[in-house]
Amino acid sequence: MVAPPRPKRRFRQASVIPGFGLTFGYTLTCLGLVVLLPLAALVAKASGLGLSGIWYVATDPRVASALRISFGVSLLAALTASVFGFLVAWVLTRYRFPGRKLVDAVVDLPFALPTAVAGIALASLYAPNGLVGAQLARLGIQAAYTPVGIFIAMVFIGLPFAVRTVQPLIAEIDKEVEEASATLGATRWTTLIKVVLPPLIPAVLTGFALAFARGVGEYGSIIFIAGNLPYVSEIAPLLIVIKLSEFDYGGAAAIATIMLGISFLTLLAINLIQAWSRRRFGYV
Amino acid sequence: MLHDFNLDVRAGELLGLLGPSGSGKTTLLRIIAGLDTPDRGRILFGGDDATFLPVQQRAVGFVFQHYALFKHMSVADNIAYGLNARKRAERPPAQEIKRRVGELLDLIRLSGFADRYPSQLSGGQRQRIALARALAVEPRVLLLDEPFGALDAQVRKDLRRWLREIHDRTGQTTIFVTHDQDEALELSDRVAVLDKGRLEQVGTPDEVQENPASATVLRFLGDAIEVEAIAEGGRVRVDGKPTPVAAPAGLIGPVKLFVRPWQLQLVEPATAHLTGTVRSSYRSQGRQRIEVGRPDGGLLIVEDSDGERYAAGREVGLRINGGYVFG
Numbered sequence: 001m002v003a004p005p006r007p008k009r010r011f012r013q014a015s016v017i018p019g020f021g022l023t024f025g026y027t028l029t030c031l032g033l034v035v036l037l038p039l040a041a042l043v044a045k046a047s048g049l050g051l052s053g054i055w056y057v058a059t060d061p062r063v064a065s066a067l068r069i070s071f072g073v074s075l076l077a078a079l080t081a082s083v084f085g086f087l088v089a090w091v092l093t094r095y096r097f098p099g100r101k102l103v104d105a106v107v108d109l110p111f112a113l114p115t116a117v118a119g120i121a122l123a124s125l126y127a128p129n130g131l132v133g134a135q136l137a138r139l140g141i142q143a144a145y146t147p148v149g150i151f152i153a154m155v156f157i158g159l160p161f162a163v164r165t166v167q168p169l170i171a172e173i174d175k176e177v178e179e180a181s182a183t184l185g186a187t188r189w190t191t192l193i194k195v196v197l198p199p200l201i202p203a204v205l206t207g208f209a210l211a212f213a214r215g216v217g218e219y220g221s222i223i224f225i226a227g228n229l230p231y232v233s234e235i236a237p238l239l240i241v242i243k244l245s246e247f248d249y250g251g252a253a254a255i256a257t258i259m260l261g262i263s264f265l266t267l268l269a270i271n272l273i274q275a276w277s278r279r280r281f282g283y284v
Numbered sequence: 285m286l287h288d289f290n291l292d293v294r295a296g297e298l299l300g301l302l303g304p305s306g307s308g309k310t311t312l313l314r315i316i317a318g319l320d321t322p323d324r325g326r327i328l329f330g331g332d333d334a335t336f337l338p339v340q341q342r343a344v345g346f347v348f349q350h351y352a353l354f355k356h357m358s359v360a361d362n363i364a365y366g367l368n369a370r371k372r373a374e375r376p377p378a379q380e381i382k383r384r385v386g387e388l389l390d391l392i393r394l395s396g397f398a399d400r401y402p403s404q405l406s407g408g409q410r411q412r413i414a415l416a417r418a419l420a421v422e423p424r425v426l427l428l429d430e431p432f433g434a435l436d437a438q439v440r441k442d443l444r445r446w447l448r449e450i451h452d453r454t455g456q457t458t459i460f461v462t463h464d465q466d467e468a469l470e471l472s473d474r475v476a477v478l479d480k481g482r483l484e485q486v487g488t489p490d491e492v493q494e495n496p497a498s499a500t501v502l503r504f505l506g507d508a509i510e511v512e513a514i515a516e517g518g519r520v521r522v523d524g525k526p527t528p529v530a531a532p533a534g535l536i537g538p539v540k541l542f543v544r545p546w547q548l549q550l551v552e553p554a555t556a557h558l559t560g561t562v563r564s565s566y567r568s569q570g571r572q573r574i575e576v577g578r579p580d581g582g583l584l585i586v587e588d589s590d591g592e593r594y595a596a597g598r599e600v601g602l603r604i605n606g607g608y609v610f611g
Binding site: 174176177179180181182183184185186187190194195198199280 | 317318319339340341342343344345346348350352353354355356365366369370414417418420421
């Protein structure tokens with residue numbers, strides 16, 4: 001018996017739609033020019049310092065604390081935005097109330113608003129003499145010019161991502177599936193936990209990842225409310241701008257590269273969790 | 285929209301709720317399940333008033349037309365769902381649940397499918413899973429809403445027979461909704477015919493077919509033609525000639541006579557109740573179906589054994605061998 005020839009691992013699958021080569025090449029070219037080229041230039045600039053140079057920048061206490069604040073607060077803010085974004089999406093899709101369309105449109109405003117405008121508005125609201133800040137000050141909480149302010153700004157800009165990613169899935173929930181659960185004797189709580197939420201998990205994670213990425217990269221709205229005290233409320237993107245204004249291009253590129261690396265690893269991890277949860281919960 | 289009526293479902297019976305779309309049959313089923321609330325009236329289970337019992341406590345099994353399976357759960361988890369959802373004190377031990385799921389999978393003949401997901405199954409298989417899921421909680425009554433509506437003809441037929449078998453084996457009180465009269469007549473112990481939110485008739489398939497309570501029931505259960513007739517001396521006459529149809533007591537004067545295609549016989553025009561011209565005819569399964577145009581422009585279809593051929597344009601007479609008159 002002759003063993004059948006092992007099929008060659010082929011790079012492309014035969015498809016009824018022609019033009020794979022052309023479209024693939026076009027896609028790669030665009031991706032390369034628009035996304036990869038600037039990133040490569042950045043890494044190239046940073047590599048001028050050498051690994052030890054980058055390590056030196058990363059371990060600088062001011063840089064390290066800025067990175068800690070950027071990523072730590074982003075995670076917290078993305079988490080918060082996911083929870084509240086989910087609630088907003090739920091209310092907007094599951095209930096009918098006057099003004100629903102209006103509220104639905106307002107959700108997108110943080111997308112469109114110039115970030116500096118948002119930052120100034122937030123800063124004046126949360127400043128110790130501001131509308132909300134004065135109340136918080138009475139409780140002994142200072143929001144503006146502390147990491148709390150950074151957190152508030154990041155939740156603000158991350159919220160639309162969290163809402164918009166889960167909203168279509170909530171709208172798609174089959175009412176009959178909930179009714180089936182109820183006829184089988186499940187309480188509303190059990191129905192929610194066991195039937196309604198699991199299929200939404202991949203979308204919630206996507207929203208979380210987007211809100212997180214937006215938070216890490218955010219600059220405009222934060223610098224107005226953060227106070228930008230080194231070691232306390234200074235974010236990494238601001239530090240990059242400071243380095244640039246000091247003509248320390250290498251240092252700026254080094255911080256940017258470190259941020260790039262951490263962001264990439266974090267997003268990769270979230271994507272892996274997502275792929276797993278899709279296998280686990282997302283059978284459609 | 286439902287009007288007032290009383291419907292008594294007997295323990296262990298398979299009751300078919302039959303009606304055209306919009307007749308309120310699904311609404312009735314949902315009210316029984318507790319998924320919708322009636323404005324007035326009561327739902328009794330055995331002797332217990334269940335009208336205000338929340339759906340979770342009614343112990344009904346509900347099977348939806350589009351299955352409504354939990355897509356993110358395996359087949360076994362779907363079936364075990366109702367048992368797992370119980371309060372800890374009432375929940376059977378895990379081993380017992382597993383055994384029960386195995387039993388149900390055997391019952392629906394999908395034993396090897398425990399670890400599959402609904403998306404990997406065909407429509408007929410999904411509906412069987414949905415049924416097993418509903419049976420797992422041992423409901424007081426099983427409610428099926430157009431259970432075969434989304435399936436193709438052959439699967440539908442198989443599932444019908446199979447549902448009847450399961451019912452005979454388990455003795456589970458079952459109510460199912462359908463707009464397909466064949467389905468209702470084939471499956472049910474008794475049929476309840478609904479129209480425009482009113483209960484028109486309840487009876488065995490034979491009863492509703494032999495003695496339809498109203499013209500609506502009659503029309504819904506099959507083709508029928510309407511013939512102008514006169515009730516006189518306890519008999520119904522058409523064109524002055526007596527028919528075998530007895531007039532209801534006390535009914536005198538012009539009436540409408542409803543005749544099924546098989547109650548018409550092709551005869552010589554001289555002795556006929558009705559006359560007409562053959563428009564066309566075709567043969568199917570050993571019978572001949574002949575379309576006859578009436579002088580008044582109406583069209584009727586007659587069935588005849590597949591003997592003599594009737595060419596288009598031929599003048600024929602029709603004798604009425606039976607029919608229904610409603611007072």
